[in-house]
Amino acid sequence: MRTSAGPRGLLIGRRHEARRISELTDAARDGRGGALVLRGEAGIGKSALLESVQQGVEQSAQQSVPAFQVIRATGSQYEAELPFAALHQFCLPVLKHLDELPPQHRDALLVAFGLATGTPDVFHVGLAALGLLAAAARERPLLCLVDDAQWLDAASSKALTFLARRIAAEPVAMVFAVRLPTPVGEQDGQDGQDEQDGQDGQDELDGLPNLTVGGLSDAEAGALLTAQSHEALDEQVRDRIVAEARGNPLALLALPRAGGFAPPDASPVPTRVEQGFRATLAGLPADARLLLTIASADPTGHPGLLWPAAQRLGMDVGRAGAAATATGLVELGTRVRFFHPLARAAAYQAAGTEERRRAHWALAAVTDPVADPDRRAWHRAQAGAGPDDEVAAELERSASRARARGGVVAAAAFLERAAELSLDARRRVERTLTAARAQLEAGAADRAAELLTAVEGSGRGAGLDELRLAEADLLRGQIAFVREGDDGGPAFMLRAAGRLAEPAPERSREIYLEALEMSLLVGRGTGVMDRVLEEAQTAAQPAPRTPDILDALSVLAAEGHRAGVPLIRAALDGVDGEMWTRHPALAITLAAELWDPQTHATIIEWLMKHGRESGSPLVLCLGLAQTATHAAMTGDLDRAMAAIAEEEAITDATGVPSVMYHRLHLAAMRGRREEAFALFETATASARSAGQFVANVHWARAVLNNGLADHPAALAAARRATADGDLYIAAIALPELVEAAVRCGELDAARAALESLTERTEASGTASGLGIAASARALVTGSENDYREALDHLAQSPLLPYRARAHLLYGEWLRREGRRRDCRPHLRTAHDLLSGAGLEAFAQRAAAELRATGETARSRSGHTRDQLTMQELHIARLVATGATSNEVAARLFISPRTVDAHLRNIFRKLGITSRRQLRDQPDLRST
Secondary structure, three states: OOOOOOHHHOOOOOHHHHHHHHHHHHHHHOOOOEEEEEEEOOOOOHHHHHHHHHHHHHHHHOOOOOOOEEEEEEOOOOOOOOOOHHHHHHHHHHHHHHHHOOHHHHHHHHHHOOOOOOOOOHHHHHHHHHHHHHHHHOOOOEEEEEEOHHHOOHHHHHHHHHHHOOOOOOOEEEEEEEEOOOOOOOOOOHHHHHHHHOOHHHHOOOOOOEEEOOOOOHHHHHHHHHHHOOOOOOHHHHHHHHHHHOOOHHHHHHHHHHOOOOOOOOOOHHHHHHHHHHHHHHOOOHHHHHHHHHHHHOOOOOHHHHHHHHHHOOOOHHHHHHHHHHOOOEEEOOOEEEOOHHHHHHHHHHOOHHHHHHHHHHHHHHOOOOOOHHHHHHHHHHHOOOOOHHHHHHHHHHHHHHHHOOOHHHHHHHHHHHHHOOOOHHHHHHHHHHHHHHHHHOOOHHHHHHHHHHHHOOOHHHOOOHHHHHHHHHHHHHHHHHOOOOOOHHHHHHHHHHHHOOOOHHHHHHHHHHHHHHHHHOOOOOOHHHHHHHHHHHOOOOOOOOOOHHHHHHHHHHHOHHHHHHHHHHHHOOHHHHHHHHOHHHHHHHHHHOOOHHHHHHHHHHHHHHHHHHOOHHHHHHHHHHHHHHHHHOOOHHHHHHHHHHHHHHHHHHOOOOOOHHHHHHHHHHOOHHHHHHHHHHHHHOOOOOHHHHHHHHHHHHHHHHHOOOHHHHHHHHHHHHOOOOOOHHHHHHHHHHHHHHHOOOHHHHHHHHHHHHHHHHHHOOHHHHHHHHHHHHHHHOOHHHHHHHHHHHOOOOOHHHHHHHHHHHHHHHHHOOOHHHHHHHHHHHHHHHHHHOOHHHHHHHHHHHHHOOOOOOOOOOOHHHOOOHHHHHHHHHHHOOOOHHHHHHHHOOOHHHHHHHHHHHHHHHOOOOHHHHHOOHHHOOO
């Protein structure tokens, strides 16, 4: 790759950047794909580096080195709201491989690109694009160049980031160029705002390897200026230009146009360069300026739109085109291409308001309303000078189309503009509220809040009645729930429910439940239930009606578990599981509160089935997290690890926020001190570390420390876990509190915890609950009958860790009673169960007890899970059950080549050589 003056003469002084990119392409040739993000201010030379790498691989191809196929995409400031626009541009050169994809993936891409009707499975768009690249890369390596990535539409940005993270096993190199924003305080009017608005695209890229492209040294800048200048510059003028350019190569090329005698200017270099472009534009004839305005307003760069639009405005296109081209700011060929994004921005910003409207009007007039209705609607909206209900309705239809294609961000943008153009106040409020909801769904909580502020400021006379105020409050609450550190969620949602108590009592009660559901989903349930129940009971009630889950929870809170559990059970067992299909987080919490692992498993089964069928990442991630928790509580740590690996793959692929509680449950049961403590530290450092979320951490500490026989630490953690009385967490922490308190000699605390545990378990009447309570009671009473009762009940329970611990506690008690022969079978059973399941801390405790009897515990042979990462274990389990590489790839959102690479590592670690041998591994036979 050249390091002297290259494309546009900007590569002097770029040896380090050139070396990094060369290393990337060399690795891709060898099948080790990767990505690099170039970051720098406007004009610093990022685009030139992209052109240089393309030239470099083309030159290498002439030297018998495997040739790359180059595919490019460019983000567009004016197309950032159109879903998958950049991804379509990116994939266009390799669409000939579309038929090589599985039908589901092929269809997902066709719908996403607007080439077929339907709703795209956003779960598989990224994976389909990966399949497309992998198919193309089988012919020759791929070099993927993405310029102006800060302007990528949100859907494309997510998809391209997804690709960049999953090409490690493919012969693919990806290079992104991202403009860094001008520092706050140095922005120049609208331009600075434009830069700020363009940060969403690059936020997605933050986790990729990156390289900051800085300014040139004075010596390098001088060399570049000498190489590129066509004029003989006075040495003092040359030094002045170098100083004013501040190492920015584009400025070095632009500033000499002023002869070097421009007055001093403290503006940021990109702004000054753009001002220079505007000065050039000011000297053009009016038609040429208008032609450049049209070109800058059209994101497609298609001359088939530019020239007809210009003719619509009655200009002499030949003369205007010649004048525009003579500036050097734009090329008007088979594509309309500006010299630099700053030149395009200057052309648009330099135009007056009326010129921009005329440009958009002409573009709307020549845009096909059938083939491209959304761009046409957008141009019509920008062309308007005031409210226009017809255009607003067209934008609303565009929003519906965008949403159907998975473009929630685009839908929000269309709806915002539709609201601005709405004459009718009621429609304006409705569209703004819908736009706010779309922004929230897209993850833009701050923008959603701004829209709500605008709605609330409009007043009742502007279409804001009680129903819409309630909807605004509901949105405010949902926004607060997803913001870290914002505790206002319950208050807003409860106010929304209160507003609807009279006009819509059934909806009011549903919102009360939504408030509770959301608080549980984000781990902020502490205290919310009391507030929900208090307000729900005093609000107007729908009549006539049968008791619902809110009534059941009210009885539970007021009269205890014996009175409340039958009503909760009735709600959980209702027709077709209606309650837990609508409020799964609440249903899961209640099933666990009832010590009912069977119902918990049934709800998980529904979540997984519904999540896979619907493609909802939120539902599927909740199902996988609960699968991991249930597996940890039943002692199936392999299944827990596999579920966590899949949940991590989905959250990484889709951007859905990950949760941590299932990792806490696994760490607590597994019993590895250092790993668990590191996870606890991470969890408590989180901004979410409060209320119910941190109660999970305390419970996990209590379990771990009881396993490690550090009972004082376990007692302190268990007390914290039960302090707020949270559903589920307080319940499962009570057995830990009893054991730790007894071992620490704090019998009063143990008896109080046992009383609370007994009330819960007797009311629910499950074998699991009754057995765990009997085991805890045996610790307090020292009664052998209680130990035996615990074992009898737990023999019917799927909660293996608790059954094993009951044997351990009974064996410990027998040994202390001097009954050495009687204790050994229970201690051996405990050790076998605990070590076989991988519950290491409790297994070591059982082994120590056996040694105290004079018997050595049988050592456990190495388990597969101890040799593999979570992802490798999941892949091994899937392959062991007969899954193909393609099937595993689809499940984990990676490429088949990546699956094969993992398999090679798995084979090496396990000392095997084939899939058949993998199927023979006893640790991998269960699913």
